[in-house]
Amino acid sequence: MKSLFYFILVSLLVFTSCKKDASNPISPSEDASTVTYSGKVYHTVKIGNQTWMKENLDVGVMIQSTTNSSNNGVIEKYCFNNDPLFCKSFGGFYQWDEVMQYVTSEKTQGICPKDWHIPTISEFETLKSNVNNDCNALKAEGQGTESGVGTNTSGFSALLAGRRFDNGSFEQLFYETIFWSSKEVDSLAAYNMSLWSRGNDLTKFRDSKKSGFSIRCIKDE
Numbered sequence: 001m002k003s004l005f006y007f008i009l010v011s012l013l014v015f016t017s018c019k020k021d022a023s024n025p026i027s028p029s030e031d032a033s034t035v036t037y038s039g040k041v042y043h044t045v046k047i048g049n050q051t052w053m054k055e056n057l058d059v060g061v062m063i064q065s066t067t068n069s070s071n072n073g074v075i076e077k078y079c080f081n082n083d084p085l086f087c088k089s090f091g092g093f094y095q096w097d098e099v100m101q102y103v104t105s106e107k108t109q110g111i112c113p114k115d116w117h118i119p120t121i122s123e124f125e126t127l128k129s130n131v132n133n134d135c136n137a138l139k140a141e142g143q144g145t146e147s148g149v150g151t152n153t154s155g156f157s158a159l160l161a162g163r164r165f166d167n168g169s170f171e172q173l174f175y176e177t178i179f180w181s182s183k184e185v186d187s188l189a190a191y192n193m194s195l196w197s198r199g200n201d202l203t204k205f206r207d208s209k210k211s212g213f214s215i216r217c218i219k220d221e
Contacts, residue, residue, distance in 0.1 A: 043055065059092065089159070093164040116217040143159055175197050179214050185206045
């Protein structure tokens with residue numbers, strides 16, 4: 001029964017995220033550019049002078065949530081509730097060191113495809129400025145509640161994917177989505193940017209590098 005519920009939930013999310021947004025001139029089903037990476041097609045969107053992927057990265061081999069990723073030459077990801085179906089709709093969660101491929105230089109390629117990189121905090125701030133601080137414009141339609149309902153007028157199409165805590169637990173599906181930046185705090189923590197279900201902001205936080213968050217790649221330009 002639990003597996004059936006997950007299947008229905010993910011199927012509904014795929015349908016919702018693929019709806020045409022009439023307010024956005026760039027649609028995955030029409031004239032959007034695409035990037036094929038590790039066997040999966042990602043759509044792209046131009047927001048201001050930036051080019052972003054419209055989907056969270058989903059690359060690598062799933063490991064169990066209680067296991068830390070390691071520098072072994074294999075990209076390792078987490079899927080919400082250890083269910084691969086969730087990665088297909090929401091993308092994977094990654095620990096910061098794995099995202100960065102064990103370097104600490106800002107704007108590094110990390111696990112992104114060639115000619116793309118892990119965003120900097122300043123690039124996220126530019127994204128926020130490009131939507132005039134109306135961060136509901138970054139959320140897919142049907143995501144968020146109250147003052148945080150997504151309009152997706154930017155085409156960024158963010159889903160409230162939840163998170164993996166550094167203790168291995170998964171929480172906050174439909175409540176928030178968190179994107180790693182390439183900015184390190186110290187040997188234990190790094191910065192990220194978060195969208196919330198009931199708010200209209202893209203907010204900077206610092207978290208343990210062992211946490212598992214989503215990745216949006218940005219094009220080298």
